[in-house]
Amino acid sequence: MAMSANPKNISKIDCPLPSQAAWSQVDYAPGGVCGPRIQQDVQMVILDRGSLRVTTDGREQPVRVGEVVCQWPGGHEQYAFDPDEVSTHRWVALTFDKRSAITKWLKQKRAAASPIRRESKLMRQLFDSAMQLVRSTDPAAETAWAHLALAYFEAYLMDEGLDEAGRVAPLHPALLSMRSTIAEQFAEPLTLEDLAAACSVSTNHLVRLCREQLDTTPMRLLWETRVDQGVELLRSTGLTISEIAYRVGFANPFHFSRRCKERHGQSPRALRQQAWATEG
Template sequence: MPSGVEKLTGINVRTSTLVHFGEAHYLAGGSCGPRTQQEFQLVLMMTGSAKVLVDGEMIIVRERQCAAMYPGKVEFWQFSPDLPVRHTWVALKLAAISEDRLRRIELSPRLAPVTNRLLSIVELGLGTSLSGSTERWLEALAVSAVECFLLDSTTKVASEPPDAVRGALRYMEAHLQESFDLAVLAASVGMSAQHLTRMFRQHLGDSPMHYLWRLRAERGATLLEETSLRVSEISHRTGFQSPSHFSRLIQSVYGLSPRELRISSRQDGPDRLRGVLP
């Protein structure tokens, strides 16, 4: 079944013969699917949330939750309507999973909290340089992630981030074109800059201003891919200090210049992601 992808702004994938690790960023209101799941997949919702229709059953995956997806199921992912989404995943072909572990998976809950140890394993997979010698390493990491999920699935599922963090994210979205600093952002939700930074790091794993610049880069990448606007106009619309500042950050995040990113997206389109995205 073909897979449709809406409002995707960035992707990073590490693949071996039997497993792959990935990370994707979506703007608010993005979606993926419908698609038939081919592997066993753990999806870690790092920011935002998703409503997932799996063979007609609705599952809600909240921020800092990990969801197990099973092969042969038809999925449709609808991401947060009001917040950008970042999620990571690890997927394994059944040949990479022992029979004993498969039986335990069948008995486990579908959702578990995203613990620091599970997050560390997935980040190691995403940070691995691809070469023939890394296949067994990636496969070992993937199996470790599954084992971690099985251990963590009996733990109470993590809650959504507090209202202050969600309010700050909404402020970022509404004022993306404007220039503002951490003090202004913190004041918008009625707390100190230090307290807001601590809450962001605790719940989103990032500082507020670093998150803001990543969000601006994602919005800029979407405009490059979906419009013919000049780089100078896109940089202005997304709150960058100059076109050169915008170009440097796009190069840093995506490994491509704005021109290269625009050409690549129009040559490949969403089909380049088929069979990879959750």
């Protein structure tokens, strides 16, 4: 499953959406190997059973059950699984646009990140939430996958904090929970109080965290997510604009149209015509 995303003002966004996101779980027979290969994405590999040794750019490191290893674009890598028993691993892959601002952002993240860490409870919850969408036939599920993948990536980084160069710290756990809630429930009539309750913080605290780390507000992020979901449906389905508006959480198509113009500078109809003309 993959999705398209067109982040606005990307140089000002600390966490751009991936252009594609993928999740999976795989069993390898005893003695299984993967590679050598060149990594194309940001990929996090989680070992659930057996053992794993990962060699990246000539450096080998063991991965134990319950640990996550993060691989970065351009790395020369090879995976060697347990020689005596079946190994089970999960993985999350994020493909980012190759714009200079995003490339710089990824370099900053890589410089501050640990190559390996334990999978937290939050990370596992995010993975499980994403896998529940695998069989969804709703095109909007693809965008939800991208949000969940980005949240998983930020959760991987959350123990790092600021480095000496003053790079941006990973997101607060409450913001990761907020993103997960929005990705899963954007079509529901969520309020600020609902989001705060889902994150186990007060509304004031959530707004403050959101302004400090994301330069936005929880409700603005919710509306932007609804717009992005709606635009994805405009491009990939024949649903009417009214049907799409209601499906992604707008009270009426006029509100959806106004939000589309604010975010993309075009009406829903114009966005659809542009997308379909490009495909044709």
